[in-house]
Amino acid sequence: MQMNPNITIERKRVDCNALPKGWQREEVHKKSGSNTGVDVFYYSRNLRTDVSLVPPIRQTASIFKQPVTVIRNHEPSKVKHDVKHGGQEKPKQLFWEKRLERLRACHDNGEELDDISLPKTIRTVGPNVNEQTVLQSVATALHMLNAGVHGQSSTKADLTKNAMAFMNPEQPLMHAVIISEDDIRKQEDRVGVARKKLQDALKT
DSSP states (O other): OOOTEEEEEEEEEEETSSSSSTTEEEEEEEETTTTTEEEEEEEOOOOOOEEEEEOOOOOOOOOOOOOOOOOEEEOOOOOOGGGGOOOOOOOOOGGGGGTTTTTTOTTSSSOOOOOOOTTTOOBBBBOOHHHHHHHHHHHHHHOSSSSSSOOOOOOHHOOOOOHHOOOOOTOSSSBBOOOOHHHHHHHHHHHHHHHHHHHHHHOO
């Protein structure tokens, strides 16, 4: 594209005191016959990006209509709101199950349900934690956790010395349990007996 020989252009660039340090203001004076116009451009010489700075509006009072031009001499950088974070879960409070100790399940008539006895292989962990609190923590872990439920993996000595430091809040309040083949067979026998009783009840 050839420039119109009747148009004269004069450029003048100075530091802009109205903007942060490093910004310059350039005025482009254009004259064509009796018509004159001034275009104003802003340039940043800084290497960092001031994300809170909104580029000023180009001030043009001219017959020459042109789009606003933004010129940067540095690489664009990420700002805080561009960084995406994954879902963050609230941290769990240690021994939160103890808040449920005084709550009891009841029948429709208001009669309290009997306590459930836990196997001897399940041993409680924590200060003044009873079997019913452990049962509540196990039920919660089975319902909420996507991983396996195995109890506290820290040693008994560490948990006794400082349970607050070595406790895993994701696991129930019991020592780690190892399931043996004998335990599996006994459970299968119990399931078989329960199914037989159910079949007999359905026949009568």
